[in-house]
Amino acid sequence: MHAEVIATNTVLIVDDDASIRDALADFLSGHGYAVRTAASATACDRQLAEASADLIVLDVMMPGEDGLSLCRRLSNANTPILMLSALDAVTDRIVGLEVGAWDYLTKPFEPRELLARVRALLRRPSRAGDEQRPSRGGVTFAGWWLDLEERRLRDPAGRAVSLSEGEHALLAAFVQRPGRILTRDALLDLARGMDAAPYDRAIDVAVSRLRRKLAEADPMPVIETVRGVGYRFLPTVRAA
Structure with missing residues (x-):
């Protein structure tokens, strides 16, 4: 068995x-x-x-x-x-x-x-119901709460976490595609509001910055590096 x-x-x-x-x-x-x-x-x-x-x-x-x-x-x-x-x-x-x-x-x-x-x-959420890939509104992941429309983020303790426009765009790209490997080019296309120039290294810097900001509130890693390819968002994402 x-x-x-x-x-x-x-x-x-x-x-x-x-x-x-x-x-x-x-x-x-x-x-x-x-x-x-x-x-x-x-x-x-x-x-x-x-x-x-x-x-x-x-x-x-x-x-x-x-x-x-x-x-x-x-x-x-x-x-x-x-x-x-x-x-x-x-x-x-x-x-x-x-x-x-x-x-x-x-x-x-x-x-x-x-x-x-x-x-x-x-x-990973990919089908119908509460775990369908969110396109707007609030979502939760690993205890976090993110409002995709209002650009508000709260950590697992309920504290507000400030995100720049680029950081929010990058996080939104991840939570809308949990479990999927995203290449650097794909992230550049998806995160239109990124506070960076359009080249591969900019994504690495932006992901590193977002990771540090999330880790300040909760050390549990949520973004995995796929060597030589890109990144993957690890937590399950649900509509809030």
């Missing part, structure tokens, strides 16, 4: 390699997930037309429409996408994340790492 069985979660595996597809399906099924499979982008579209999935494991290199194109099409559905690829260059990972993948795993990989990534992504 596995301690973390989540029988209601459905994972759709999209990979043209039958051996990989079947092995992943058997492994995830053994850990309590309802698994469906597709051998191509066309088959994936058919599967999603029949029923939605809670998470999609998607291979990059496929004949016909490749994984990057399919990921771009599916990115607006707000369904977590874990991209698989034999390509290990940082630029390849960045491209995958830029077209809408939530996370990226390089082949070959340990099945336990895949399982950990799946579990982490499924813990």
Whole structure:
């Protein structure tokens, strides 16, 4: 028996390699997930037309429409996408994340790492209800409270924390996409009000400044650095 069985979660595996597809399906099924499979982008579209999935494991290199194109099409559905690829260059990972993948795993990989990534992504808010990605109004995360419209922030003790326009824009970009790796270019586009020049190093400085301000009130880290790629917001975010 596995301690973390989540029988209601459905994972759709999209990979043209039958051996990989079947092995992943058997492994995830053994850990309590309802698994469906597709051998191509066309088959994936058919599967999603029949029923939605809670998470999609998607291979990059496929004949016909490749994984990057399919990921771009599916990115607006707000369904977590874990991209698989034999390509290990940082630029390849960045491209995958830029077209809408939530996370990226390089082949070959340990099945336990895949399982950990799946579990982490499924813990992130991405579907209907109170945990749907917030677009406006108040949100909470790790005890904090943020008003996205009024630019007000309170720490877990209820104390007001002052944010500049740029810091608020950066934090808003994170809380609206919890659990998703955001590249520096994506953050530059999303945080329009940033108090910095538009170049990669500006994001690193801005994130560092925001981290310090949050840590002054609560030392619990909320922003993870994904080396060579960008950043990820760790806490679960809920509508207040």
